[in-house]
Amino acid sequence: xxxxxxxxxxxxxxxxxxLPTTGHHxxxxxxxxxxxxxxxSLSYYREIAAIAERGKFDSLFLSDHLAVGRNYEFGPGVHxxxxxxxxxxxxxxxxxxxxxxxxxxxxEPYNLARLFASLDHISEGRAGWNIVTSWSDAxxxxxGRTERASHTERYARATEFVEVVTKLWDSWExxxxxxxxxxxxxxxxxxxxxxxxxxxxxxxxxxxxxARSPQGYPVLLxxxxxxxxxxxxxxxxxxxxxxxxDLAEAQAFYADVKTQARSYGRxxxxxxxxxxxxxxxxxTEAEAREIERELNEATIPQVGLRHIAARFDGAxxxxxxLDGPVPLHALPRPDDVQGAKSRSQLIYDLIxxxxxxxxxxxxxxxxxxxxxGTVVGTPEQVxxxxxxxxxxxxxxxxxxxxxxxPGSLADFVDxxxxxxxxxxxxxxxxxxxxxxxxxxLRRPANRFTGSRLAS
Amino acid sequence: xxxxxxxxxxxxxxxxxxLPTTGHHxxxxxxxxxxxxxxxSLSYYREIAAIAERGKFDSLFLSDHLAVGRNYEFGPGVHxxxxxxxxxxxxxxxxxxxxxxxxxxxxEPYNLARLFASLDHISEGRAGWNIVTSWSDAxxxxxGRTERASHTERYARATEFVEVVTKLWDSWExxxxxxxxxxxxxxxxxxxxxxxxxxxxxxxxxxxxxARSPQGYPVLLxxxxxxxxxxxxxxxxxxxxxxxxDLAEAQAFYADVKTQARSYGRxxxxxxxxxxxxxxxxxTEAEAREIERELNEATIPQVGLRHIAARFDGAxxxxxxLDGPVPLHALPRPDDVQGAKSRSQLIYDLIxxxxxxxxxxxxxxxxxxxxxGTVVGTPEQVxxxxxxxxxxxxxxxxxxxxxxxPGSLADFVDxxxxxxxxxxxxxxxxxxxxxxxxxxLRRPANRFTGSRLAS
Numbered sequence: 001x002x003x004x005x006x007x008x009x010x011x012x013x014x015x016x017x018x019l020p021t022t023g024h025h026x027x028x029x030x031x032x033x034x035x036x037x038x039x040x041s042l043s044y045y046r047e048i049a050a051i052a053e054r055g056k057f058d059s060l061f062l063s064d065h066l067a068v069g070r071n072y073e074f075g076p077g078v079h080x081x082x083x084x085x086x087x088x089x090x091x092x093x094x095x096x097x098x099x100x101x102x103x104x105x106x107x108e109p110y111n112l113a114r115l116f117a118s119l120d121h122i123s124e125g126r127a128g129w130n131i132v133t134s135w136s137d138a139x140x141x142x143x144g145r146t147e148r149a150s151h152t153e154r155y156a157r158a159t160e161f162v163e164v165v166t167k168l169w170d171s172w173e174x175x176x177x178x179x180x181x182x183x184x185x186x187x188x189x190x191x192x193x194x195x196x197x198x199x200x201x202x203x204x205x206x207x208x209x210x211a212r213s214p215q216g217y218p219v220l221l222x223x224x225x226x227x228x229x230x231x232x233x234x235x236x237x238x239x240x241x242x243x244x245x246d247l248a249e250a251q252a253f254y255a256d257v258k259t260q261a262r263s264y265g266r267x268x269x270x271x272x273x274x275x276x277x278x279x280x281x282x283x284t285e286a287e288a289r290e291i292e293r294e295l296n297e298a299t300i301p302q303v304g305l306r307h308i309a310a311r312f313d314g315a316x317x318x319x320x321x322l323d324g325p326v327p328l329h330a331l332p333r334p335d336d337v338q339g340a341k342s343r344s345q346l347i348y349d350l351i352x353x354x355x356x357x358x359x360x361x362x363x364x365x366x367x368x369x370x371x372x373g374t375v376v377g378t379p380e381q382v383x384x385x386x387x388x389x390x391x392x393x394x395x396x397x398x399x400x401x402x403x404x405x406p407g408s409l410a411d412f413v414d415x416x417x418x419x420x421x422x423x424x425x426x427x428x429x430x431x432x433x434x435x436x437x438x439x440x441l442r443r444p445a446n447r448f449t450g451s452r453l454a455s
Numbered sequence: 456x457x458x459x460x461x462x463x464x465x466x467x468x469x470x471x472x473x474l475p476t477t478g479h480h481x482x483x484x485x486x487x488x489x490x491x492x493x494x495x496s497l498s499y500y501r502e503i504a505a506i507a508e509r510g511k512f513d514s515l516f517l518s519d520h521l522a523v524g525r526n527y528e529f530g531p532g533v534h535x536x537x538x539x540x541x542x543x544x545x546x547x548x549x550x551x552x553x554x555x556x557x558x559x560x561x562x563e564p565y566n567l568a569r570l571f572a573s574l575d576h577i578s579e580g581r582a583g584w585n586i587v588t589s590w591s592d593a594x595x596x597x598x599g600r601t602e603r604a605s606h607t608e609r610y611a612r613a614t615e616f617v618e619v620v621t622k623l624w625d626s627w628e629x630x631x632x633x634x635x636x637x638x639x640x641x642x643x644x645x646x647x648x649x650x651x652x653x654x655x656x657x658x659x660x661x662x663x664x665x666a667r668s669p670q671g672y673p674v675l676l677x678x679x680x681x682x683x684x685x686x687x688x689x690x691x692x693x694x695x696x697x698x699x700x701d702l703a704e705a706q707a708f709y710a711d712v713k714t715q716a717r718s719y720g721r722x723x724x725x726x727x728x729x730x731x732x733x734x735x736x737x738x739t740e741a742e743a744r745e746i747e748r749e750l751n752e753a754t755i756p757q758v759g760l761r762h763i764a765a766r767f768d769g770a771x772x773x774x775x776x777l778d779g780p781v782p783l784h785a786l787p788r789p790d791d792v793q794g795a796k797s798r799s800q801l802i803y804d805l806i807x808x809x810x811x812x813x814x815x816x817x818x819x820x821x822x823x824x825x826x827x828g829t830v831v832g833t834p835e836q837v838x839x840x841x842x843x844x845x846x847x848x849x850x851x852x853x854x855x856x857x858x859x860x861p862g863s864l865a866d867f868v869d870x871x872x873x874x875x876x877x878x879x880x881x882x883x884x885x886x887x888x889x890x891x892x893x894x895x896l897r898r899p900a901n902r903f904t905g906s907r908l909a910s
Contacts, residue, residue, distance in 0.1 A: 029634065029641065036634040036641070040576040040666060042546060066565065068647070068664050075641050078627065078666045081573035087542035088577045091497060107566060110521065110597040118536035121495040122543045141660035142565040172533065179484065179491040184755050186484065186491070186530050192523070205596035209523050211495060211533045300639050 013390050013425050014397030014439060015417075016099070016274055017052040017060040018241070019045070021076040023404035024278050026307075026367040027298035029075055033407035039076055045085060046092045048406045055413030056427050058438040059097030059128060061221075061241070061399070062086065066106055067138030070310060071303045083115050090123035097435030099128035099221060104161035105154060106134060106143045109202055112161075113168040116218045117210040125214030125434030130221040130241065133158045135338075151338065155228045160199045162220070162236055167195040169217050170446045171207035193448045216444040219435050225253065225342030234260030238441050239272040241399045243346055243372045246353070250275055250394035272439050275389070276372030278401040279382050281411040288376045295403055296364040304363035307370065311344045313337055322360040326351050346371050369401045379415035386416075387425060468845050468880050469852030469894060470872075471554070471729055472507040472515040473696070474500070476531040478859035479733050481762075481822040482753035484530055488862035494531055500540060501547045503861045510868030511882050513893040514552030514583060516676075516696070516854070517541065521561055522593030525765060526758045538570050545578035552890030554583035554676060559616035560609060561589060561598045564657055567616075568623040571673045572665040580669030580889030585676040585696065588613045590793075606793065610683045615654045617675070617691055622650040624672050625901045626662035648903045671899045674890045680708065680797030689715035693896050694727040696854045698801055698827045701808070705730055705849035727894050730844070731827030733856040734837050736866040743831045750858055751819040759818035762825065766799045768792055777815040781806050801826050824856045834870035841871075842880060 021039040022029040029036040038044035052060050062082035069077030082100035090098055098119065102112055112129075120127035133154035134140075149157070176191035195206035222237035224230070233240050234257050244250035258268035280295075282288030305318050312331045320327045334345040350365065351357065357365070368374040375385045389395045402408035420426035436443055476494040477484040484491040493499035507515050517537035524532030537555035545553055553574065557567055567584075575582035588609035589595075604612070631646035650661035677692035679685070688695050689712050699705035713723035735750075737743030760773050767786045775782045789800040805820065806812065812820070823829040830840040844850045857863035875881035891898055 030636045030639060032636075036632075036636075040668075042577045042579075046546070065664065068662050072642050072647070073644055074639055077642065078632075078664050080576060081569045081665060083539060084542040084570060084573040084577055087539040088546040091501070091543040091546035106563065108561065108598055111562060111566075114536045115539060118539040121535060122497045122539055124497075138660075143563055144658035177491075177533075181485045181487075181491075184485060184529055184753070187527050187532065189528055192527070203599035205593075207523050209520065209533050210536060213495075298639070 010424055011390065012427065013386065013420065014058045014272055014274060015055070015426070016097075016239075016241075016397070016399045017048075017057050017409065018276065018399050018401045019048060019060050019062055019405075021079050023408065024369050024372075024401040025295045025403035026075065026303055026370075027295050027300075028404040030298040031295060031404040031407070034404045035406075036076065039078075040080060042085075042088050045080075045089060048409060049089045049093050049096065051406055051410050051413055053093050053096045055417045056430060057096055057400075058397070059099050059126075059435055060089075061099040061128070061130060062101060063130075064101040064103070064132070065136065065139065066103060066134060067136055067142055070138070070306055074300050074303045083119060086127075087119055087122055090119065090126065095126070095430040095433065097126045097128055097219070097438055098123055099130055099219070099435075101130040101132055103132050103134040103139070104158040105149065106139065109161055109164040109168065110204055110208070113165045113208055114210045116165075117169060117208065117213045120213035120215055120218045121210070125436070127213070127215065127218035128221055128239070128435055129218050130223065131158060131162065131236070132223065151226070151228060151341070155232055157201045158232065160201050164195065164197050164199070164202050164204050166217055166444075167197060167447070168204070168206055168208040169212060170448050171195055172211045173446055173449050174212050174216075177211055191448075212446065215434050215436050216446065219439060219441060229342065230257055231260065233257060234266075234271070235264045237271055239274060239439060242273060242275050243343060244275045244394070245346065245350060245371070245373045247389060247392060247394055249349070250389060251392060254394050269440065270442075272396045272441070274397050274399040275395050276369055276401050277386070277398040278369030278372060278374040278403055279412055279416065280368075280374070280376040280403055280408065281379055281382055281415055282376075283378065285377050285381065288378065291403075292368070292376050296367060299363065299367045301360070301363060304367060307366060308347070311337070311347060317359065320359055322363075323358050326357055326359050326362050328352070343371050368403060372399075372401055379419055382412070382416045383419040383423070386420065387423065390425075465879055466845060467882065468841065468875065469513045469727055469729060470510070470881070471552075471694075471696070471852070471854045472503075472512050472864065473731065473854050473856045474503060474515050474517055474860075476534050478863065479824050479827075479856040480750045480858035481530065481758055481825075482750050482755075483859040485753040486750060486859040486862070489859045491531065494533075495535060497540075497543050500535075500544060503864060504544045504548050504551065506861055506864050506868055508548050508551045510864075510872045511885060512551055512855075513852070514554050514581075514890055515544075516554040516583070516585060517556060518585070519556040519558070519587070520591065520594065521558060521589060522591055522597055525593070525761055529755050529758045538574060541582075542574055542577055545574065545581065550581070550885040550888065552581045552583055552674070552893055553578055554585055554674070554890075556585040556587055558587050558589040558594070559613040560604065561594065564616055564619040564623065565659055565663070568620045568663055569665045571620075572624060572663065572668045575668035575670055575673045576665070580891070582668070582670065582673035583676055583694070583890050584673050585678060586613060586617065586691070587678065606681070606683060606796070610687055612656045613687065615656050619650065619652050619654070619657050619659050621672055621899075622652060622902070623659070623661055623663040624667060625903050626650055627666045628901055628904050629667050629671075632666055646903075667901065670889050670891050671901065674894060674896060684797065685712055686715065688712060689721075689726070690719045692726055694729060694894060697728060697730050698798060699730045699849070700801065700805060700826070700828045702844065702847060702849055704804070705844060706847060709849050724895065725897075727851045727896070729852050729854040730850050731824055731856050732841070732853040733824030733827060733829040733858055734867055734871065735823075735829070735831040735858055735863065736834055736837055736870055737831075738833065740832050740836065743833065746858075747823070747831050751822060754818065754822045756815070756818060759822055762821060763802070766792070766802060772814065775814055777818075778813050781812055781814050781817050783807070798826050823858060827854075827856055834874055837867070837871045838874040838878070841875065842878065845880075
């Protein structure tokens with residue numbers, strides 16, 4: 001395994017903040033420390049980003065759904081658009097990476113390429129793109145589609161989309177702008193390239209109307225964990241947001257993706273793997289459990305049941321008693337599910353693994369981080385959980401999902417991060433300036449520069 | 456005419472900064488005060504926005520082209536994407552309005568609606584949308600279109616686009632978010648509306664995934680001046696960026712649009728008309744002329760000739776002597792031009808009006824502000840030009856186009872603005888907070904609120 005991942009004890013970890021509106025716990029907004037009235041205020045996100053930057057996080061990340069959340073009556077189902085919010089946060093922060101989710105299904109490559117290139121310029125090299133193919137019916141209805149594309153079709157389009165976008169990002173070579181006042185030459189036409197793409201899904205002439213950005217390309221991220229999703233990630237992703245609750249499964253995923261990457265001519269270090277983790281931190285374990293209990297009791301069972309229905313093609317468990325056993329027979333098998341297969345599998349595995357769970361207990365288990373891992377305990381326990389997985393080659397760091405904001409992020413930053421730093425495993429200050437610097441990723445070469453020099 | 460425009464001598468004027476990369480003069484980037492190496496730096500635009508806000512400008516505005524500028528070898532043909540840059544500037548400014556150009560031809564209404572609603576939230580009500588239909592072949596090639604749509608077709612699509620977008624902006628009523636921690640009710644479903652639009656160009660289910668923004672709708676702006684463009688503007692625009700060099704023509708345009716607005720049930724005060732004006736300010740008239748001469752002599756004739764070709768369907772004047780008469784016969788008549796008819800007309804009229812112009816002189820006349828009005832003189836002369844047009848019902852204020860940045864903007868702010876303030880015609884400080892406040896525009900009612908209450 002040594003070739004697949006460095007097992008050096010001093011291996012530095014990476015931390016990303018997954019930043020939703022009020023927090024990741026289903027009942028986050030009802031917590032007394034939450035601020036649901038501020039979810040459209042820049043000042044609120046500015047405060048949160050400042051806490052994450054004080055904690056020296058590599059990056060923060062916004063998800064996106066292109067539709068109102070299905071439980072909008074019982075929690076935030078609306079949010080600021082990611083690229084605009086991150087652009088504003090680029091002006092209020094100086095080092096933290098800024099990652100936006102954007103779909104390859106409902107936008108044009110030219111539009112997306114320039115939005116991200118622009119964010120990368122504005123932030124001086126801190127942009128990342130979390131590539132999603134979008135699977136919800138709700139989203140497709142907002143874009144005039146009567147039925148959503150199949151899983152395979154979506155990934156075929158995503159593959160071509162990424163090829164076009166990266167080509168557009170290369171279309172202006174790094175030194176294409178000359179700006180020579182004396183001669184009047186602004187740009188060197190030999191270093192500017194039309195992409196002339198004609199494919200199955202897209203036809204794009206180019207060049208891009210934004211010069212090549214500080215990172216060359218914004219960092220490419222991905223979250224799909226199905227077979228197709230993993231292959232796509234192994235080929236393109238430079239960081240992966242994954243959902244794993246079980247150490248052995250996380251190790252298998254980690255090894256699989258890093259091995260697959262080789263077949264695309266990449267090295268294991270080219271991909272940073274970050275499982276989601278919802279941390280509830282207390283000064284004692286009892287205090288942490290009490291915070292968890294309080295949040296769980298504020299959940300509304302209907303919301304959790306709808307989440308399960310959404311993951312399992314509409315399966316309705318609402319007629320089963322909440323304090324009875326989980327009716328596994330009423331759920332379709334994950335292989336038969338059309339949507340996000342990997343998340344259905346994860347829930348299915350959890351039910352099979354812990355046969356004594358009641359339906360209510362299952363809902364509570366999912367309420368913390370929607371199927372992602374959670375950890376409830378003292379700062380030491382949380383730090384141990386994080387380093388334990390990294391040391392066992394299950395992760396390169398974590399996608400931190402605070403149950404409510406800004407309180408549980410501040411707890412993590414003030415109590416857990418110092419332990420990680422004292423153990424020599426996490427930066428005390430930023431060394432580099434770009435998101436690629438933080439993640440230890442190379443700046444991509446420009447496909448046109450080599451061929452121009454060779455010709 | 457009294458009904459059409461208030462002629463009160465103390466009428467307050469409006470000022471918008473039209474903010475390109477290095478300035479509006481064709482040779483701006485070659486000026487010693489220009490900073491062409493910083494056109495992708497947020498700090499550069501932050502500095503410019505701060506100067507405009509110090510000058511109490513109503514707003515600043517970014518144009519957009521969705522393609523590399525045709526003269527990219529001889530001047531900036533690339534730029535930051537407007538919505539990302541304005542979002543960043545929302546965080547660095549506090550009062551100035553932020554207007555982005557966005558096309559109705561190459562994006563989806565759902566995407567555009569949420570980007571602008573988000574900018575309006577982030578800026579606390581300072582967003583504006585300059586609606587363009589995009590006419591260039593270069594843009595269409597970047598979006599897989601083999602031929603561009605006709606003028607009529609583009610406006611038909613734009614009309615439906617605006618209807619869908621405004622409906623989406625209404626889909627969450629202002630008080631739809633309840634966020635009642637005690638009951639667990641986050642949003643009131645009776646105040647949230649699917650738009651269920653099915654039209655000729657778009658099919659959009661809704662609701663929007665962004666709550667209704669501070670201004671209800673971002674301010675709607677338009678720049679088209681053709682017959683179709685004017686009708687569209689009279690119906691939808693709340694502010695108009697227009698290009699007028701001649702007082703009488705500007706008066707006719709002003710009267711026409713304000714009169715047409717009535718037929719859509721609007722009042723003249725519902726539309727703010729802002730012609731473009733490129734000011735070159737000197738402490739003496741001679742000094743201003745010297746700045747102009749220096750800029751004009753730095754132009755490259757090839758660039759101006761290409762601009763003319765682009766306005767006149769490719770007409771090539773490069774074989775005519777620069778110091779000979781303008782070969783008007785070599786240009787198609789503006790009525791026969793497919794692109795931006797109004798700008799071709801404006802150039803045509805200028806040539807007919809000033810028959811003694813040489814070709815070089817014509818190029819210089821257009822180099823200052825690409826056909827928009829220019830004024831070269833002392834601060835008093837520039838202030839007189841501005842107030843003269845406002846007092847004669849040719850404008851409600853101006854779209855200020857500094858020849859180079861940040862220098863000529865700073866000159867305008869430091870020398871001309873104080874005169875306008877001393878004459879009691881321009882604010883000494885901001886009264887309101889939103890762009891609607893600055894322009895004196897009403898906040899739009901929500902189409903759903905009334906019908907909900909009535910039913």
